[in-house]
Amino acid sequence: MLRCRDxxxxxxxxxxxxxxxxxxxxxxxxxxxxxxxxxxxxxxxxAQDRSTALRREAAIKRLTRADKLRLFARRPGRR
Structure with a gap:
């Protein structure tokens, strides 16, 4: 996940x-x-494979912004 300039x-x-x-x-x-x-x-x-990665990408895209922020705030070392 990237944070953009804006x-x-x-x-x-x-x-x-x-x-x-x-x-x-x-x-x-x-x-x-x-x-x-x-x-x-x-x-x-x-991710183990492309299929798993794409499913996870889709799941993350469905999260609210607040949930996305919590995702990486909770586990900051995972970058």
Whole structure:
């Protein structure tokens, strides 16, 4: 999960977190983040496979903003 310049949160899935962060940072990532640079990583978690990752991404996207903030505030070391 990324925190954008305007304070909004962006959730996505990737199989290479460092590459994806660099892509977002260069303004070549999702259109949403391109318009809200810079972005900061605030949460990540591993998944066993792509299917699991996409299901988790969808579940996180359904959370309220407050729930998302609690998610990474409760476990700050998981980035």
């Amino acid at each position: 304070g909004t949160l962006y959730t996505g899935a990737t199989n290479n977190l460092e590459r994806r962060l660099a892509t977002h940072g260069r303004g070549k990532g999702a259109a949403y983040t391109r318009a809200r640079l810079p972005v900061t990583l605030v949460w990540s978690e591993p």
